[in-house]
Amino acid sequence: MGETMEPRYDIKEVEERIYKLWEKSGFFNPDNLSKGQRAKGKSSSQKTFSIVLPPPNVTGELHMGHAAMLAIEDIMIRYARMKGMKTLWLPGTDHAAIATQSKVEKDIHKKEGKNRHDLGREEFLRRVEEFAAKSHDYIVHQIKRMGASLDWSREAFTLDEKRGEAVGEAFKRMYEAGLIYRGERIVNWDPKLQTTVSDDEIEWIEEKSLFYYLKYGPFEIGTARPETKFGDKYVVVHPDDKRYENYKHGEKLTVEWMNGKIAATVIKDRAVDMKFGTGAMTITPWHDNADFEIAERHKLDREQIIDQFGKLMPIAGEFAGMKIKEARPKIVEKLKAKGLLTRVDENYVHRLAMNSRGGGIIEPQVMRQWFVNVGSKFEVRGSKLRGIKNGQKYSLKDLMRQAVKSGEIEIKPERFKKIYFHWIDNLRDWCISRQIWYGHRIPVWYKGEEVYCGVEGPQGSGWEQDPDTLDTWFSSGLWTFSTLGWPFTCAQNKKSKIKDKNDCKPIPGSDLDIFHPTSVLETGYDILFFWVARMILMGTYLLGEVPFKKVYLHGLVRDMQGRKMSKTLGNGIDPLLMADKYGADAARLSLIIGTGPGSDIKLSEDKIRGYRNFATKIWNAARFVMMSKPAYKTGRHADKRGKKALIELSPADRKDLAQLKKIQAQVTKHIEKYEFHLAGEKLYHYFWHEFADKIIENSKSRLNGENLKDAAAAYAKLETILKESLKMLHPFIPFVTEEIWQKMGHKDLLMVERWPR
């Protein structure tokens, strides 16, 4: 037989060839997989395992964080597949509305000096789609290069036609149930991008700023933003504050203010912190969240001071039309001149709200927008959630809380549960309308005072569709079931007495029926709120069930200084480059081993190189085992009884095989407990420092020795350990293990071998 493996392991050639081999087999698709398993008599259990890929944004390319996600999910998927489960990993991409639009707009501006209005809605969207398509193709290429065993036949996009219909249907149902409403509320307005953004998309930056104390009639109030104070006609104090006990709630007084005398009203509210400043404050309900709430509570007037472009309105008198930055020092001058400025605190730390999606400084504004009502209770029907009684009233918050509280959704690591609950407690109504062009158009049409909501437009003429689009997380919130065919694979539950659209059942045998709820949702902890929580909201309301049984959160991939990898810092490591240089196998292992779930990963090229060496080690160990084969098969011995009869394991051999069994049990247990780093490390250590360093080394003399029976036993043991190790290593380091498996002459793919029991 002789040598069957090349001395050198050509990483790139092998990895590209092997991925094609897997794809050709069709086994990424669970339908083919179970057919194949049945045909081979390996009866597929009815158990299913499904993961929907967190769809990467089509804003360019994947980074190491994505690579980590792919590695972890691929391990879960390959393990489940080898366990014989009906295994689906469903791929897709996210249109990432604001992020993609602003990226394309920036590019166009750089190259052509034009903005989106110069191009017009239609042409601009054509350009965004062009970019998104290119971006998508590159991302798919990257995902495949990492060895991810996704079922490409089911690929989805958050902005494709089917997902559009799911979005429309979801919106319509929630609108009709009163859970989506249009209202005038305070929102986060980005004057730069000219759109609203959600609370979670805001990044708070601490900034030292001047803090001014101003004379407000008999009170002294403080502010870091004097330019918002023109319309302040309410002074708020704490009802228990002794200093102001002589002032009554609702008491009116005239005060000399920025542009002359105004009528001020005293308001008593517990939101005031008596220990802060003087314990008295004036409020600006139009431009401050907290002030807005106080005004809501007492039904106070509110007045706009700053327009949507960040310029002062006519109320500012001579400052009208000025940008804030320009106006502030001038306003302070005037206050000083009028004797209203009493003192200035120079060591004040102020928190500045920025749009984290590449936008500007957020200016809260009261605007007419679309919201999801998360707090009001409604009658729940058709819910399968544990602990939820149909016919009783719950809020969306209640449903979200219950899904995790009941244990129906398990969050790993555990500590994120607390963070999740805390987030829900503080959750306000979710503003879902965006004034951007790229995204799902809001499925609402207007004609005068008439409003029509539907998946298709209304009949008749004169209707105009809402120009806004939906927050990108609205469509990704549906991801676990919109990708599985919802709502078309759902049928009304005929047995149910109360008719309700959400009281429906998936059509038997449909993807939705088989794969939902999905088994695991694996993603970075940084999008726990953005995405994970919103999927729970959508799933528990629209389907009455959890979207996934388990949430596994991984950490962020950082550079050696602990900084987040980013393009602007130039500290990113390109996964594709690493895959070409050291192999996708090595890149994957470097992202798995040496890090616990939920903790950040500091990654260096050295680490990846280290695992490249491991792949080489596996290759060479396999080569040695295969080279040793002829030693007993050919040559001098004349025994014709066959191989089996020759084998007589020594006590040491039995000990080695017992150790293998033990390792198998340990690795399996680690994987079952989602401790992939421990499983990977154990395998690494076992293969290199036990198998290669000791077991192989100790076999050498026996393999070449005169005792043929003993040589055969030594070889048989090596072959067994090698094969079993390859199976266990496969989910972690799939390419090199599959290649060796093929070189060993197996007809089937290692990918669908049975996991050692």
Place this chain on the structure above:
RNA sequence: GCGCGGUUAGCUCAGUGGUAGAGCGCUUCGUUGACAUCGAAGAGGUCAGAAGUUCGAUCCUUCUACCGCGCACCA
């Protein structure tokens, strides 16, 4: 302010109620056909500090310090 995580070898990090582990780096030696993308040997740690529980604590409890993160209506 509230909450969470971290502090273990030079660096990056695993881990455990009972002699402390890996990778990289470092030192010395070694190319007899699996592997120099390697092998052999080695140096290197009062497991942040203090107190408590325990026969025994790096691990459990409490406190402190420092680093990082999340949340929050301190105008």
